[in-house]
Amino acid sequence: MATVMVVDDSKTVRNYHSSILKSMGLEIVEAENGMEALEKSLSSKIDLYLVDVNMPIMDGYSFIKDLRKQESHKIVPVIMVTTQAKEEDKVNAYKVGANLFETKPIKPDQLKAYIDILVTK
């Protein structure tokens, strides 16, 4: 069974993403910020990351940048789902190594389709 890490400082968002992932039969690991996610990435085998941008302690960009430095996480898919809507945010996301950048609100079926493609790819 594939495992997805949800990285978001909002408990509401973590719950929402987790509900979707559970309905897809996926395992879930949660982290409140980039730093916690980095620590957890070392001890868990993660098949996909669902990451917010704006978080305290370590934001989504810095997290992905550091994650990609780990040999085991160079090609693990990362989806950024965020309220940030500027073109430069999207460009930054792809520069640090995100595979997909989506702006909220995102429809559940759309998110499921992205996860399905990236986890089974």
Place this chain on the structure above:
Amino acid sequence: MLMLNSVDELLTHIKDVQKDVIELSSESLMKMSGFMEKNSLEIDEDISMALQYQDIITQQLNATIEAIDSMRQSIEIFSHAYESDESLATQSMVKLQEKLNATLKDAKDKKNRFSGKFAQNNEDEDIEFF
């Protein structure tokens, strides 16, 4: 400078109210989400949108809280300058105005930045995988 004290108090009050709104809206949706999980109800599109709107509301309010903090800091610097030398008041007032204008510009920029899809003209733009 009593007027500035009142402005500061008002800004602090607005900030406190905004923090409470963030907490209450989050708590409200957590309860709804807990109810749905308890009753094994699947999240449909409308509920999904509601949950994500809460995050957009939080980001928007947090951005205005940052603006309030920045305004209060500028006012405090001005008050100190004014107290130490009243002859610098005009010069300090100009600086204060510049800082408040910069704060307003930054706050407006963040309003657009944190609006999610509402800020985009075309929701159906192509998705690119990398």
